[in-house]
Amino acid sequence: MAAELGASRLLAPYFSSSQIVWTIIIGTIMIALALGAVFGGRWADRDPNPDKLYMRIMVAAVWISLIPLVGKYLILLISGMLIVTVSTNFLIIAAFVSCAIIFVPPLFLLGTVTAGLNKFATTSLEDNASVVGRLSACNTIGSILGTFLPTFVTIPAVGTFVSFLIFSGALLVIPLIYFISIRARRVSCAVCALIFAITSCLSPLTGFAFWENSSTLAYEGESIYNYLQVKNLSDRTILSTNVLFGVQSVTMKNQGLTGMYYDTALAAPALADHADSALILGMGTGTYARQLKQYYPDMKITGVEIDQKITDLAGRYFDEPSSIPVSTYDGRAWLAASDQTYDVIMVDAYQDITIPFQMSSTEFFTMVKGHLNPGGVMVVNMNMISDGAGSINEALTDTIASVFGERNMLTADVPSTTNRELFAKTIGEDKSTKGASDIKRDAKAIPLRSVTYMRTGSEDLKWYMNEVAERFEEVEAPGSASTILTDDKAPVEVLGMRAIDQLIAKEAGPYREILKTEGIGGLLRAVQ
Structure with missing residues (x-):
């Protein structure tokens, strides 16, 4: 054993x-x-x-x-x-x-x-x-x-x-x-x-990532849940939980936008009817919390992170704000034990190809919806862009649509990454029309810019939201053959494995062609 x-x-x-x-x-x-x-x-x-x-x-x-x-x-x-x-x-x-x-x-x-x-x-x-x-x-x-x-x-x-x-x-x-x-x-x-x-x-x-430069490898260790690696680069600090499939969390050393999915996710408080409180499920090293604190300094933020070691590293290497309370708990179990509601809930618990099934089902997203204020917004960070029939993102999107309704959802791919942000909004009141708030109307460039600037006073973030608005895509209604993930049936591992196959096929395709045409010698020359 x-x-x-x-x-x-x-x-x-x-x-x-x-x-x-x-x-x-x-x-x-x-x-x-x-x-x-x-x-x-x-x-x-x-x-x-x-x-x-x-x-x-x-x-x-x-x-x-x-x-x-x-x-x-x-x-x-x-x-x-x-x-x-x-x-x-x-x-x-x-x-x-x-x-x-x-x-x-x-x-x-x-x-x-x-x-x-x-x-x-x-x-x-x-x-x-x-x-x-x-x-x-x-x-x-x-x-x-x-x-x-x-x-x-x-x-x-x-x-x-x-x-x-x-x-x-x-x-x-x-x-x-x-x-x-x-x-x-x-x-x-x-x-x-x-x-x-x-x-x-x-x-x-020696370590798991023995090829890494010792001058940039600040920490390598393990917790009960994860392999953990911290790299200290000139412009950013990176936390990885997997040495082959990317990073788990990144903090930029300069204040401002990060150039990563956290920036796109900042559309959530602008899309919400109010931006007074936020809950982050999968706090990690607190990058999204820091971004919210920077642009929404009066927002009350709560974090939940299952791995205490990650929380410790966040304070040691990533300057996680000590003013933000972080509970060491499973995200879903924390929701079940809490009766608080929030304007924004960020679900950032999907690590590379490891997607907790209990945080991908209709039951989970129903629970999240119940913890949102009227007009509140949930943003989900989906780590791999994998489209088409049978993909993990299609299954997650259809599952969320079965809870929130496709009319109340939008997605935005993050440029130069394998991330996609999904936004889902509960029904609230539009004060200007006295009718129900509409995420699709609020996500258009002009209102998104206006609300962002009104709430943050940031010119940079305002114009970045203009670019985010151009990336928003509507969500189709789930069909009769759609995969709806439930607590009883959530094959997230199989779906995630397909996404990995797609990523590998895309990245390794040229090398496979070299191996086929030029043999081992050509492949060795290509990777040198």
Whole structure:
């Protein structure tokens, strides 16, 4: 279990921690253990030699100790090979191949242990069942410890790499004691101990993103929920939770517009009937909160962020305003426990390809709508531009339209990014006409500019809103065949995987063509 949890943390920075990745990890490891049990039983019957059993344990322990040192290089090598050769299901194939190469061999060897121990511990058929029961109990106790210790103790305290070393070291001690006690396999013991010592010294010195410039890498670590990386560049500070698929949060060092999706999302308080309060679900490092405070200094802002470590980093590296209260809580659970309402609610909880299903369903968006004041606006940051039938953005848009109504919604793509902002407004009162407020009328250039300047006094933001108005697109009504996400059925992982395939196809397309026409040599020349 410790290896399984370690596998999830090793793969997460590269492939996310979605249900798809967890399924691949669990399935691959279960296959390895099952095969190990079959072959372990055969080997024990054929040659019941405990030396061979302890040797397999020792090899498995050394292999696991090498994972933090070698594993990340293998993952990147496998990803690099597949990204130019695989057209679809990249995430599934890359995660499966990586897991199979890195984790199947040692866990296959460990899978042989129980059958071998059963053979050695059984002296007669009369107590065979008792022996099997005791071995199963020990197995279960070990699994319990391997489940709780990495999650709640070792990974938060010392990280994934050192956790691998701790558990592999504990495993290595067992065969070393055995062989030393019988004075056998001394050379093998010395070699394995030396390899473990070397990897123990070198592994903590490297990180997941080992290629990054150490002068710009301000922080690399882990929390209970995420791999975390902070890069300090000349003009911005970046938080990443995935080393392959982009960034989670960015803060510009100069005040003003960021050039990112936060700027487009500033249309929300201008589209709302009032701009007195805002709730941010997925506070991150507080960039959107800082933008709101800069342009709407009197706005009361509340943040919700599930990861306390991110909140800590926000104060340490990103100058998150201390005046903004941030609750460490799941966004939906926080809504369920609160009765407050807001003029603006920002949903910014979708990290790359990891979309929490419980924050993408009709039930969730109904809850958000219930926490908006009349004429309030919800803005949702959708991380990947993925259009067409069956896309994640189509499913999210149709789901929100089923709650707010398509007439009360607009979308705006963010230039030079893979972000799309979706705006949805509740019914309010238009003071000028005494009728219902209309998001489509309010989103036109002149009224959007006017309201923005009236509320903020910023010329820069006023004229930026003029450009945002040109990017607004209306939303079509959901059809009978539309995918409406619910708590019962929300296949966000599969839909997100399709979006990743599209992004990879777009970015890797030229390299695939070079590989096809010029071979490996041409590809190597192209990437130099």
